[in-house]
Each structure stands twice: as C-alpha cells, then as structure tokens.
Amino acid sequence: MVAESEFSLIEQYFSSLTAEREDVTLGIGDDCALLQCPQGKELAVSIDTLVEGVHFFADVDPHALGFKALAVNLSDLAAMGAAPAWFTLALTLPENNPAWLEGFSSGLATAAKASSIQLVGGDTTRGPLTISIQVHGLVDAGQAVRRDGAKPGDRIYVSGTLGDAGAALKHRLEAWSPDVLNDADWAALQQRLEYPTPRNALAEPLRHFANAAIDISDGLLADLSHILKRSDVGARLQTHDLPLSSSMKKLPKELARELALSSGDDYELCFTVPPKLADELEQQCSDITCIGEITAQSGLILVGASGQETTANIRKGYDHFSA
Amino acid sequence: MVAESEFSLIEQYFSSLTAEREDVTLGIGDDCALLQCPQGKELAVSIDTLVEGVHFFADVDPHALGFKALAVNLSDLAAMGAAPAWFTLALTLPENNPAWLEGFSSGLATAAKASSIQLVGGDTTRGPLTISIQVHGLVDAGQAVRRDGAKPGDRIYVSGTLGDAGAALKHRLEAWSPDVLNDADWAALQQRLEYPTPRNALAEPLRHFANAAIDISDGLLADLSHILKRSDVGARLQTHDLPLSSSMKKLPKELARELALSSGDDYELCFTVPPKLADELEQQCSDITCIGEITAQSGLILVGASGQETTANIRKGYDHFSA
Numbered sequence: 228m229v230a231e232s233e234f235s236l237i238e239q240y241f242s243s244l245t246a247e248r249e250d251v252t253l254g255i256g257d258d259c260a261l262l263q264c265p266q267g268k269e270l271a272v273s274i275d276t277l278v279e280g281v282h283f284f285a286d287v288d289p290h291a292l293g294f295k296a297l298a299v300n301l302s303d304l305a306a307m308g309a310a311p312a313w314f315t316l317a318l319t320l321p322e323n324n325p326a327w328l329e330g331f332s333s334g335l336a337t338a339a340k341a342s343s344i345q346l347v348g349g350d351t352t353r354g355p356l357t358i359s360i361q362v363h364g365l366v367d368a369g370q371a372v373r374r375d376g377a378k379p380g381d382r383i384y385v386s387g388t389l390g391d392a393g394a395a396l397k398h399r400l401e402a403w404s405p406d407v408l409n410d411a412d413w414a415a416l417q418q419r420l421e422y423p424t425p426r427n428a429l430a431e432p433l434r435h436f437a438n439a440a441i442d443i444s445d446g447l448l449a450d451l452s453h454i455l456k457r458s459d460v461g462a463r464l465q466t467h468d469l470p471l472s473s474s475m476k477k478l479p480k481e482l483a484r485e486l487a488l489s490s491g492d493d494y495e496l497c498f499t500v501p502p503k504l505a506d507e508l509e510q511q512c513s514d515i516t517c518i519g520e521i522t523a524q525s526g527l528i529l530v531g532a533s534g535q536e537t538t539a540n541i542r543k544g545y546d547h548f549s550a
Numbered sequence: 551m552v553a554e555s556e557f558s559l560i561e562q563y564f565s566s567l568t569a570e571r572e573d574v575t576l577g578i579g580d581d582c583a584l585l586q587c588p589q590g591k592e593l594a595v596s597i598d599t600l601v602e603g604v605h606f607f608a609d610v611d612p613h614a615l616g617f618k619a620l621a622v623n624l625s626d627l628a629a630m631g632a633a634p635a636w637f638t639l640a641l642t643l644p645e646n647n648p649a650w651l652e653g654f655s656s657g658l659a660t661a662a663k664a665s666s667i668q669l670v671g672g673d674t675t676r677g678p679l680t681i682s683i684q685v686h687g688l689v690d691a692g693q694a695v696r697r698d699g700a701k702p703g704d705r706i707y708v709s710g711t712l713g714d715a716g717a718a719l720k721h722r723l724e725a726w727s728p729d730v731l732n733d734a735d736w737a738a739l740q741q742r743l744e745y746p747t748p749r750n751a752l753a754e755p756l757r758h759f760a761n762a763a764i765d766i767s768d769g770l771l772a773d774l775s776h777i778l779k780r781s782d783v784g785a786r787l788q789t790h791d792l793p794l795s796s797s798m799k800k801l802p803k804e805l806a807r808e809l810a811l812s813s814g815d816d817y818e819l820c821f822t823v824p825p826k827l828a829d830e831l832e833q834q835c836s837d838i839t840c841i842g843e844i845t846a847q848s849g850l851i852l853v854g855a856s857g858q859e860t861t862a863n864i865r866k867g868y869d870h871f872s873a
Binding site: 235252253256258259260261263264266268269270271272273274275276277278279280281303304306307309313316317347348349350352353354355357358361364365366368371373374375389439440442453457472547 | 571575576579580581582583584585586587588591592593594595596597598599600603605626629630632637638639640642670671672673675676677678680682684686687689691694696698712743746763764765780830
C-alpha cells in the first residue's frame with residue numbers, strides 16, 4: 228500500500244483517465260485491485276521498465292513518455308494475441324512536478340483509451356525517474372501465440388515499417404543528418420520513436436493465422452532469433468522485401484537495410500504463418516509484409532536483391548549488461 | 551521483452567528458484583506469461599516499489615532485501631484474504647554483480663517458497679537500484695476483505711506485535727540506543743525490520759470473520775485511518791492493549807506506545823470483526839490481539855490504562871511527497 232499523499236497523487240492524475248471496465252471489481256485505493264478473469268480465458272501478463280538516461284532522454288516530452296511507457300507493454304500483449312484489459316503503474320519520481328505529471332498522465336491516457344485498458348493500481352515513490360508498467364490481457368485458453376511454434380515452411384511477416392525509430396535515435400545520438408532527409412522526414416521518424424503504435428488490432432488475426440510471434444523492440448534480427456531459437460528452426464529473409472517508410476526509402480539502400488534489420492524501438496510485430504493460410508491472412512490484414520520463410524535448417528540467411536546469400540551476424544540489440 | 555543477456559540474467563538467477571505451479575501455462579521467456587485463473591475466483595493484484603536510499607539502506611544485506619521486497623507484497627495479498635499465486639519482478643540494477651544477485655535471489659526464493667508463489671516474468675534494466683514486484687493472488691469471487699467494510703461495534707484486531715521495525719529503524723537513523731536493550735534485543739528488532747513475516751496464514755480466517763482489513767506498512771494509526779475513512783466510521787483504541795514484543799516491553803511505556811501506534815514497516819495486519827464472531831476467531835487464531843472497537847462516531851479516540859481519552863493526531867507515516 229502507499230501513504231495517503233502518494234495515493235492522492237495517483238488518484239489526482241491517474242484514476243479517472245483510463246477506460247472503466249465492468250470486469251474490475253475494485254480498482255485503485257485498497258491493498259489490492261480485484262479483477263474478474265472470464266471463464267475460458269487465460270491471463271497474459273508482462274512487465275517493462277523504462278529508466279531515464281537508459282530508455283529515454285531526460286528532456287523527453289512527458290506526454291510522449293507516458294504514451295510510450297504503456298504502448299511498449301501493449302505491444303507485448305499484441306504479440307501474444309491477447310486483448311488488453313488492465314494495467315498497473317509503479318512510478319518513481321525525483322519530485323512532485325504537476326506540469327510533468329499532467330503531461331505524463333495525459334500521454335498514458337491517450338494510449339490507454341485507444342486500447343480499452345484500465346489502470347487498476349500502482350505505487351508512487353520518490354527516487355530517480357523510473358517507470359514500470361505491468362499489463363494484463365485476456366486470451367482464449369490455449370490460443371495464445373508463443374515464440375516456440377514456428378514451423379519449417381512458415382512465411383515470416385512483419386507489420387508496418389522497420390528502422391524508423393532507429394533512424395531517429397541515430398539522428399539524436401550521433402548528430403547524423405543526411406541531406407536527403409528534410410524536416411518532415413525527421414518529424415515522421417521522431418514520431419515513430421516517441422509514439423510507437425502498438426499493433427493490438429493484429430492480435431485477433433495472429434490467433435487465427437500465426438504459429439509464432441514476437442514484438443520487435445530490440446531489432447528484427449535479434450527478435451526473430453528468439454523465435455528461431457525457441458522453435459528450433461532457421462530462416463531465410465529477403466532483405467530487399469523489408470518494408471520501409473517513404474523517409475527510409477530516401478536513404479542509401481545498404482544503410483536503410485541495416486537499420487531495418489538491426490535497430491530497435493519500432494514495436495512492430497514479427498510472426499510466422501503456415502503457407503496455406505497466407506492468402507487469407509493477406510486478404511484480412513493490410514500493412515503487413517512477407518519478408519521470408521522459416522527453414523528446418525538452423526541459422527539465419529539474408530538473401531539480397533540479386534540472390535546473393537549471407538549468414539546473419541545476429542545482433543543482440545541494445546543490451547544493458549554486455550561489456 | 552528484454553534483450554538476450556538481460557533475459558539470461560533473469561533465467562540464471564531467478565527462473566528455477568520459486569514454486570512450480572500447475573496453473574502457469576507459460577512462465578518466464580516469452581512476450582507475456584500465460585496464467586490460468588480458476589472459475590469462481592477473482593484475481594487480486596498489487597505492485598510495490600522499493601528504492602535504494604528511500605526504502606532501504608545502500609548497505610542492506612541483499613538476501614534480506616530480496617526477502618522483504620516480496621514479503622511486503624505478500625502482505626497486501628494477506629490483507630485482502632487472497633492466496634498467493636504468481637509474481638513478476640522489475641529489477642533495475644547499477645551493475646551486474648553476481649554476489650549481490652545471488653544473495654538477492656536467494657532471499658526472494660526463501661519468501662516465495664514459503665508462500666507457494668511462482669515468479670512468472672520480469673524485466674532487468676540498468677540504472678539506480680529499484681525493485682518493483684507485482685503479486686497476483688486468488689480469492690473466492692466476492693469474498694475479498696476490503697478497507698470499506700468496517701461496521702460500528704466491530705472489534706479491532708492486530709496480528710503479531712507492533713513497533714519492532716520502527717525501533718530498529720530509530721536505532722539506525724538516530725543512533726538511539728537505550729541501556730535497557732541488549733544485543734539480543736537489537737538482533738530481534740533488526741530481524742523484524744529486515745525479514746517481516748507476511749501474514750498469509752491469516753488470509754483464510756480473514757475471509758471468514760473480518761469485515762475490513764489492511765496491512766500495517768505506514769503505522770497502525772495511519773493504516774487504521776484508511777479503514778475508518780473508507781468505511782465512514784470511527785474507532786476507540788485501548789492503547790494499553792497494544793501487543794508488544796519482549797524487547798519493546800523493556801522500553802518506557804510511553805515510547806513503546808508511540809512506536810507501536812505510529813511507526814511503520816511491521817507488516818502486521820489490522821482487521822475488524824463483528825463481536826458475535828470474536829470468540830470463534832480467537833479460538834482459531836493465535837497471535838492476534840483485540841485492541842479496540844469501531845464506532846459510529848467518526849474520529850480516532852485513544853484510551854489509556856486509567857481510562858483517560860485523547861483524540862489521535864493521525865500520523866501519515868512516511869510520506870514521499872510531503873513538504
């Protein structure tokens with residue numbers, strides 16, 4: 228439980244801004260929230276932490292931070308084929324800053340309302356800015372899409388476009404600013420970094436069509452490799468088929484390809500689908516792209532435009548504890 | 551999701567050390583954990599964060615810290631009458647320190663095994679030491695014990711003894727060291743501060759007998775006042791009936807009383823029971839003490855040994871954002 232003024236802080240900024248769901252018996256304000264999990268459903272839960280200076284810049288717009296903190300968790304639910312239901316917020320703050328809290332809670336609310344997810348509890352503590360959100364989703368029992376179900380012959384799909392957030396991050400971190408990109412491009416790429424779109428609309432098609440899925444937070448190669456490892460399979464990727472935004476298409480092909488393969492933070496989904504279901508999937512879903520196929524042979528082969536093959540050096544994406 | 555080496559960190563130290571439950575379809579290692587909530591049960595969830603320098607000292611034994619981080623959350627489940635089921639761990643660490651991780655995970659495991667609760671997911675990030683744990687418990691639908699159910703005439707009970715953790719904290723913070731306490735006393739009080747006993751064994755009696763309950767994290771007066779406010783009632787406490795440990799009984803009466811009323815961190819339970827059920831409750835439960843009764847009149851009256859009455863100045867306990 229939390230002391231009265233902390234509780235008031237949560238109540239003041241957060242309690243009324245998210246969806247109100249009928250399956251919440253008791254929300255914020257007791258030792259626990261009480262939630263109703265319907266018969267025949269399994270509960271899907273995921274927790275993610277964002278730390279200032281590690282996952283976001285100290286000068287980030289609090290609205291964007293609030294949005295993204297929830298969006299990255301919603302993305303985990305989407306990747307399992309689960310529908311968003313409830314979330315909790317553990318917020319560690321260096322100070323009680325009303326302007327910051329208003330922006331943050333407003334961004335959080337924007338993401339929450341779009342997904343019909345309700346804030347049901349939390350804890351506010353004083354300390355270095357750290358945000359932990361746990362999401363709870365519901366999925367028909369036995370129907371969740373895991374990482375370990377990919378089969379040889381499956382087509383590999385990704386949603387949206389890849390590399391945008393990585394380009395925005397490179398711009399910020401390395402003062403990288405190629406002439407081909409104009410202000411509108413940077414605004415679009417920055418938007419992708421700050422306001423990733425959780426692909427919860429794909430959860431239902433995933434449950435129907437996909438054998439395996441993951442969300443792309445650390446980069447396509449790093450995240451696809453989790454599917455390959457868990458499913459004990461390999462993959463061939465057609466790297467000229469990687470979906471790129473109009474801004475990314477302005478970049479040199481090799482650089483765009485590198486960002487699309489290896490940079491993180493796009494929060495698109497990568498999933499595998501049996502070939503016999505591919506046509507029906509593509510009829511039902513727009514904004515997805517087939518980029519390769521699962522192989523019985525382990526390893527990750529990258530196939531270029533002229534058919535040349537290279538074995539991928541699987542990058543691990545951003546790693547908090549490597550050297 | 552987390553990068554591979556972070557995930558390995560969680561797997562290496564945490565994945566095999568807690569209970570293995572049959573209601574966990576999928577544990578650590580995918581985008582989400584998948585959990586089975588039985589029909590007829592409600593899900594009780596609570597999240598708590600511990601921040602270095604705020605909730606614990608930088609030099610704390612990591613074993614004690616791991617134990618307490620889970621214990622304070624288990625206490626929230628006990629206060630609702632819910633049985634522990636699953637938990638997640640969001641761990642922010644300044645460095646990958648194997649000795650620290652071994653101690654911390656071992657303490658966590660000790661608390662987890664005692665409560666048959668399974669670690670089902672987590673996130674490890676780099677940053678200032680911060681620990682967020684979310685617990686999930688199960689309770690018969692409609693049977694959870696809330697803060698808002700206290701009725702005039704209810705007897706007020708507390709579990710265990712009060713003020714021990716507060717005395718240990720005062721010793722550490724103020725170099726307070728009265729002659730009447732010897733090394734064994736300090737060891738016992740320190741044990742109470744570092745290894746609070748979550749009262750999960752009381753969850754079932756609470757569901758049967760109690761109208762309202764809360765766990766005492768911020769001090770008896772502060773936490774009881776939450777029950778009074780939510781239930782729209784008042785209380786009379788017999789302050790000479792407050793349960794004290796043998797060490798606390800050595801202190802001057804007024805000081806012991808003050809610590810028992812106002813210091814936090816004991817993680818005992820405070821609950822209210824209809825008078826007609828009091829005898830049966832006391833037959834079934836040892837280590838509980840009746841300390842007063844709920845009144846229709848609002849306010850909190852403290853009654854001394856000779857019957858003198860004072861109105862409590864309700865202390866708020868430790869407040870992260872006051873002044």
